Amino acid sequence: MTTGEVFQSHDKSARPKASRKLRIVVVDDERDTVLTLMALLRDEGHVVEGVYRAQDVMPLVRDFDPDVVLLDVALPDSSGYAIAEHIRRRCGSKRPMLIALTGVYMRPPHSQLSRIVGCDHFLTKPFEIGHLLGLIAPLTH
Numbered sequence: 001m002t003t004g005e006v007f008q009s010h011d012k013s014a015r016p017k018a019s020r021k022l023r024i025v026v027v028d029d030e031r032d033t034v035l036t037l038m039a040l041l042r043d044e045g046h047v048v049e050g051v052y053r054a055q056d057v058m059p060l061v062r063d064f065d066p067d068v069v070l071l072d073v074a075l076p077d078s079s080g081y082a083i084a085e086h087i088r089r090r091c092g093s094k095r096p097m098l099i100a101l102t103g104v105y106m107r108p109p110h111s112q113l114s115r116i117v118g119c120d121h122f123l124t125k126p127f128e129i130g131h132l133l134g135l136i137a138p139l140t141h
Contacts, residue, residue, distance in 0.1 A: 003064040018141055019141055020140045021045050021046050021047055021140075022046045022066075022067040022068055022139055023046070023047050023048075023065060023068075023141060024036055024041050024047070024048045024049075024067065024068045024069075024136075025048075025049050025050070025051070025057070025066045025069045025070065026041075026048060026049070026050040026051075026070045026095075027050070027052075027054075027057050027069065027070065027072055027077045027080070028052065028075075029072060029075050029076055031052060033101075034051075035050070035076045037070060038050045042129075044133065045123055049064055053075075053077055054075045054078030054083060055077065055078075057069075057071075057083050058087075058090070060092075061090070062090075067095065067096050067097065067139055068136050069099070070098065070101055070132075071098060071100055072101045072102065073100050073101065073102045073114065073121075074102055080100065080101075080102075081100075081113060081114065082117075084098050084100065084114070084117040084118050084119050085117045085118060087093040088117070088118030093118065097120045097121075098120050098121075099120060099121045099122075099136075100114035100121070100122045100123070101123050101125060101127075102122075102123075103124065120135075
């Protein structure tokens, strides 16, 4: 399992831009988190959409067909784990890459649960943006 670290600004001069733009969905009930991640990922050249409510996730996944979904597991209106399971049932195990995000559930049972429901990675907030970019980098080539 992958865990996050401290959220810091990233040094763009140290990394080349992605050779392939990814389609990324950011799901979090904290608007600042969604807007910040969207801005940072767009700055890297990716196409990004964000939602704040669980009920908006599946229609967006269906219509937007993302390569990556960043999914807060502690949404107030649904379990992010249930959403991850639903995405995996609908889309299969290869795509999209699912990255569970949490600022609440940092203990090992939660990272294990995220893997069981189909998440590829587990990050605790706050995390370093460079770490997130490293996780999605293989998809850009």
